[in-house]
Amino acid sequence: MHPIIPIAAENLPNVPQVQALVSFLQHEAQPMIVLDPDYNILAANIAYQRQFGSVDAPYLGQKCYRISHHYDVPCDQAGEHCPMRQARLSRGPDRVLHIHHTPRGPEHVEVELRPILDAHGEIAAYVERLTLVRSASARPSGAGLVGRSAAFNAALAALQRVAPSMLPVLLLGESGTGKELFARAVHEASDRASGPFVVVDCSGLTETLFESELFGHEKGAFTGATARKQGLVETAQGGTLFLDEIGDVPLAMQVKLLRLIESGTYRRVGGIDTQHANFRLVAATHKPLRQMMAQGLFRPDLYYRISAFPIRLPALRERRDDIPLLVHSFLQRAVPGQKRLTIEPDALEALQRHDWPGNIRELRNVLERARLFADDGKIRAAHLPHWDEPALAEMPMMPMMPVMTTAPLAAGTPAVPALAPPVAAPAQAGHDAGAHAGPDTGAHAAVGPAAGRAVDDAAGFARAVAAFRGTRAELAAHLGMSERTLYRRLKAQGLA
Numbered sequence: 059m060h061p062i063i064p065i066a067a068e069n070l071p072n073v074p075q076v077q078a079l080v081s082f083l084q085h086e087a088q089p090m091i092v093l094d095p096d097y098n099i100l101a102a103n104i105a106y107q108r109q110f111g112s113v114d115a116p117y118l119g120q121k122c123y124r125i126s127h128h129y130d131v132p133c134d135q136a137g138e139h140c141p142m143r144q145a146r147l148s149r150g151p152d153r154v155l156h157i158h159h160t161p162r163g164p165e166h167v168e169v170e171l172r173p174i175l176d177a178h179g180e181i182a183a184y185v186e187r188l189t190l191v192r193s194a195s196a197r198p199s200g201a202g203l204v205g206r207s208a209a210f211n212a213a214l215a216a217l218q219r220v221a222p223s224m225l226p227v228l229l230l231g232e233s234g235t236g237k238e239l240f241a242r243a244v245h246e247a248s249d250r251a252s253g254p255f256v257v258v259d260c261s262g263l264t265e266t267l268f269e270s271e272l273f274g275h276e277k278g279a280f281t282g283a284t285a286r287k288q289g290l291v292e293t294a295q296g297g298t299l300f301l302d303e304i305g306d307v308p309l310a311m312q313v314k315l316l317r318l319i320e321s322g323t324y325r326r327v328g329g330i331d332t333q334h335a336n337f338r339l340v341a342a343t344h345k346p347l348r349q350m351m352a353q354g355l356f357r358p359d360l361y362y363r364i365s366a367f368p369i370r371l372p373a374l375r376e377r378r379d380d381i382p383l384l385v386h387s388f389l390q391r392a393v394p395g396q397k398r399l400t401i402e403p404d405a406l407e408a409l410q411r412h413d414w415p416g417n418i419r420e421l422r423n424v425l426e427r428a429r430l431f432a433d434d435g436k437i438r439a440a441h442l443p444h445w446d447e448p449a450l451a452e453m454p455m456m457p458m459m460p461v462m463t464t465a466p467l468a469a470g471t472p473a474v475p476a477l478a479p480p481v482a483a484p485a486q487a488g489h490d491a492g493a494h495a496g497p498d499t500g501a502h503a504a505v506g507p508a509a510g511r512a513v514d515d516a517a518g519f520a521r522a523v524a525a526f527r528g529t530r531a532e533l534a535a536h537l538g539m540s541e542r543t544l545y546r547r548l549k550a551q552g553l554a
């Protein structure tokens with residue numbers, strides 16, 4: 059049983075409303091504290107004591123900024139947004155996302171502050187409500203979004219604002235910045251979290267495929283439609299539909315998408331009945347939609363429909379101070395059976411200097427590869443790509459020794475005469491992790507001169523595909539691209 063905190067009545071402002079308020083807040087489910095106008099914590103309810111209280115660090119009578127931030131001055135004087143200052147100015151509530159020191163370490167916390175006015179309309183006290191944000195972690199985590207830089211926090215604060223609503227969200231960011239992870243986080247922080255989260259990869263879908271994938275089809279709708287098929291819109295019923303790479307939707311399909319979003323209805327291909335959709339829309343793209351609109355490549359009406367709440371995801375080079383946190387998180391995510399790695403300061407410094415055109419996906423690739431060289435369990439700078447030596451990065455692929463094998467890439471992929479990639483020295487193995495590329499999971503199956511290199515020219519790509527022995531997932535890892543991107547490239551070059 060938690061003792062009732064404290065609140066020695068003599069410490070409270072002699073304002074009846076404040077005294078009544080404190081006893082009212084005591085049993086509120088959300089952590090709350092009462093502050094005087096000089097930042098002193100006067101009282102805390104039971105929920106606060108449970109989540110944020112620490113026996114070693116008494117907080118009553120202490121300054122709020124000292125407890126939550128370990129600052130000596132109010133947040134606004136330390137370069138942060140201070141909700142008390144804002145609430146004082148506006149004489150109304152203010153809400154902000156902060157990183158607080160808690161007994162568990164740093165955590166994202168949503169802080170809402172409300173001023174309490176006395177009979178003369180003066181601010182007698184403030185009530186602060188704290189809500190732990192579970193969408194992202196501010197300390198190394200084995201899963202999910204991690205980040206604590208100002209640029210990341212701004213995107214997270216936007217996510218927290220919009221998630222509970224039904225407003226469509228548009229995620230804008232370079233490849234590998236975490237758009238899909240963010241979309242999932244929007245879904246999980248929404249009232250629809252218990253419903254389905256359905257991803258539609260809009261790139262690589264032809265017009266006909268797009269329509270039948272999205273809306274489903276009736277039996278006999280076209281040659282090969284031997285049974286009725288449920289579309290992804292129907293699968294997303296009661297949940298969230300994530301349209302990834304919406305900038306790739308063909309113009310002719312954009313109007314159908316607009317109709318779906320505006321009317322909430324659609325028809326299966328070959329069907330006459332109107333179906334009612336029930337999903338929350340999240341879309342993402344790395345393309346400049348406004349520019350595409352000006353060029354007539356993206357419909358303005360669709361753009362304005364989906365862009366009610368745009369969130370810009372920062373590139374990794376804009377959040378370099380998150381690199382150590384991300385690195386420690388990825389090192390925690392070792393595949394079972396693999397040893398846990400540590401990273402030496404010289405390697406961490408090199409990672410913080412790099413520009414990361416492939417963003418977090420590239421970082422993840424680089425660590426996966428470094429793992430292969432860290433024989434004593436320590437990643438050193440020597441295990442990283444030699445970014446400073448462009449001449450090496452431009453090196454042509456080394457000729458490969460043929461190995462007789464008939465192993466196909468994967469079911470459905472034409473078997474090709476396979477070649478085994480030679481094992482490269484660490485210095486050669488890492489000029490890569492291309493700008494739009496990278497495996498999301500799993501260790502690399504092979505290390506060679508092309509390992510992790512996003513092969514840009516069609517001939518080089520075809521050569522690398524033909525020369526590889528392994529599964530499609532391993533090939534993606536080898537080329538430093540996601541399986542989705544690999545599939546797209548294979549299809550585009552008629553290799554799938």
Ligand SMILES: Nc1ncnc2c1ncn2[C@@H]1O[C@H](COP(=O)(O)OP(=O)(O)OP(=O)(O)O)[C@@H](O)[C@H]1O
Pocket residue numbers: 202203204205231232233234235236237238239240344384387418419422494497498
């Ligand atoms: N903030 C983050 N914390 C931890 N991991 C992250 C974060 N952001 C992205 N990642 C990881 O980086 C990789 C790329 O993320 P994701 O696929 O969501 O990016 P994307 O922007 O959707 O890429 P693309 O546009 O190429 O599809 C994934 O492995 C993801 O788990």
